[in-house]
Amino acid sequence: MNRRDFPKIHFYDQDFVDIYDKTWSWLTDYWIDPSTGAPSSDGYFIYPQQGEFILDQTEAIFSSFFLVYSNRNYPANKNIDYFYERQEENGAIRWKYDAKTNKPITERSNPEGIGLPLFAWAEFNLYHKSANKRRIKEVMPVLQKYMEWIDRSFKQANGLYAAPAESSTMTNSPRKGTYYPVDFNSCMAINAAHMSALGDILNDKDLSFQYKKMYFSLKTRINSLMWDFETGFYHDLDKNEQRLPQKTIAGFWPLLAELPNADRADQLISHLSNPGTFGTEHPFPSLSADSPDFKENGEGFKGSVYPTFNFMVIKGLEKYQRYDFARECAIRHLYFILEGLSPIDTKQKGDLYEAYMPCKEGPASMSRTPEFPRKRCLHYAGLSTIAMMIENVIGLNISLPRKTVDWVIPNLEIMGIEKLSLKRNLITILSNKSNRGWEIQMESEKLYYFTINILDQKKKTLPIPSGKCSMLIDKL
Numbered sequence: 001m002n003r004r005d006f007p008k009i010h011f012y013d014q015d016f017v018d019i020y021d022k023t024w025s026w027l028t029d030y031w032i033d034p035s036t037g038a039p040s041s042d043g044y045f046i047y048p049q050q051g052e053f054i055l056d057q058t059e060a061i062f063s064s065f066f067l068v069y070s071n072r073n074y075p076a077n078k079n080i081d082y083f084y085e086r087q088e089e090n091g092a093i094r095w096k097y098d099a100k101t102n103k104p105i106t107e108r109s110n111p112e113g114i115g116l117p118l119f120a121w122a123e124f125n126l127y128h129k130s131a132n133k134r135r136i137k138e139v140m141p142v143l144q145k146y147m148e149w150i151d152r153s154f155k156q157a158n159g160l161y162a163a164p165a166e167s168s169t170m171t172n173s174p175r176k177g178t179y180y181p182v183d184f185n186s187c188m189a190i191n192a193a194h195m196s197a198l199g200d201i202l203n204d205k206d207l208s209f210q211y212k213k214m215y216f217s218l219k220t221r222i223n224s225l226m227w228d229f230e231t232g233f234y235h236d237l238d239k240n241e242q243r244l245p246q247k248t249i250a251g252f253w254p255l256l257a258e259l260p261n262a263d264r265a266d267q268l269i270s271h272l273s274n275p276g277t278f279g280t281e282h283p284f285p286s287l288s289a290d291s292p293d294f295k296e297n298g299e300g301f302k303g304s305v306y307p308t309f310n311f312m313v314i315k316g317l318e319k320y321q322r323y324d325f326a327r328e329c330a331i332r333h334l335y336f337i338l339e340g341l342s343p344i345d346t347k348q349k350g351d352l353y354e355a356y357m358p359c360k361e362g363p364a365s366m367s368r369t370p371e372f373p374r375k376r377c378l379h380y381a382g383l384s385t386i387a388m389m390i391e392n393v394i395g396l397n398i399s400l401p402r403k404t405v406d407w408v409i410p411n412l413e414i415m416g417i418e419k420l421s422l423k424r425n426l427i428t429i430l431s432n433k434s435n436r437g438w439e440i441q442m443e444s445e446k447l448y449y450f451t452i453n454i455l456d457q458k459k460k461t462l463p464i465p466s467g468k469c470s471m472l473i474d475k476l
Contacts, residue, residue: 009394031043032044032048047378058118076129094115095167124198252272273325286306324456327393337381404451454476
């Protein structure tokens with residue numbers, strides 16, 4: 001494939017830079033033409049499994065969050081559009097498709113093939129990285145029909161959604177008796193909030209109001225029924241609206257949906273640093289460490305650490321301005337990923353994995369499932385090695401339509417990004433120590449607005465002109 005350069009990152013730990021670069025180079029093998037099984041630049045982002053080519057809704061949505069940084073080498077929306085193109089007359093979009101036959105895949109535990117409803121969240125992110133307003137106009141009817149189908153099929157009289165717990169991909173999680181899953185309902189709130197935001201972008205006040213109302217209705221119900229004051233946690237409900245005892249990673253989706261108030265958020269976030277629940281050595285296990293079902297080897301969703309869910313938790317921490325803690329957890333998580341790639345035990349060959357052990361280095365395991373965890377599962381691993389690397393470790397938050405770059409620097413270190421394509425504008429932002437002190441060097445082809453937040457002590461927004469410029473941090 002003929003590839004333009006990917007954006008380069010600079011960081012004091014070269015191992016972080018190497019795994020970032022390797023992820024981009026490995027991606028080439030995973031763009032596959034399902035009709036031939038051969039790598040193709042016109043194919044889809046597929047993880048090949050025993051000759052099967054399955055397109056998974058959750059993988060399509062989550063992978064778009066790091067593909068947006070590929071400088072358009074890989075289309076972040078390609079897999080998502082595949083699902084839109086297969087929307088049925090009633091609005092249904094199924095969670096998995098066989099890419100060879102284009103037929104939906106359903107299971108007995110999930111007969112409707114419903115996945116986590118997060119398309120609007122992904123579209124909102126795509127918009128801020130591409131500024132393509134026309135795309136929102138085109139996909140909005142699809143998203144509306146999809147939300148209407150979910151309402152008709154899964155909404156109950158109490159205003160909550162009764163969807164299979166399996167829709168979350170948490171296949172063997174001990175959630176027996178779950179009728180109202182906390183993650184599915186929180187994802188509906190996330191999607192409604194972003195549908196409202198997309199309505200605002202289109203200047204459609206009715207659409208914006210409709211989904212804002214839906215969001216606040218769900219927020220009220222989730223907070224009143226799913227929050228437990230004793231555990232300081234959000235729980236699944238059974239058919240009688242009784243809270244189930246297990247604390248799973250699903251209980252952190254409300255953070256991303258911005259459902260808890262400040263006090264509840266403090267209680268919920270405290271679990272992430274508590275070694276007795278979710279503050280294990282490798283953050284964050286998929287099941288609370290104090291559960292009788294918790295397994296130190298991971299055993300699937302009985303304790304394994306998954307990059308997808310770590311990304312979700314860290315994005316939730318950002319909603320409550322816990323940038324330092326989010327960065328600390330992202331760095332710890334990345335060190336465990338690096339350890340899995342280059343294990344100390346040289347007899348074992350390392351790789352990137354779908355899931356890791358929560359209490360020590362290495363990939364998770366599952367009895368009677370030797371193929372778990374999938375190796376080089378880039379749909380999920382790229383969230384850590386690329387998206388979290390740019391957004392949380394380096395600390396950049398970019399919005400093309402707003403023409404803004406926000407940089408949160410919790411520590412003064414040599415780091416930054418070089419030749420990141422913002423539409424038709426390549427930008428470079430680097431922090432370096434010179435004989436004049438700490439200096440931010442910037443290069444851009446067009447004007448944009450740069451907000452820098454250093455150590456939570458200095459914050460300033462400046463217009464950055466085209467060409468090269470620099471600023472001394474001491475002078476801010």
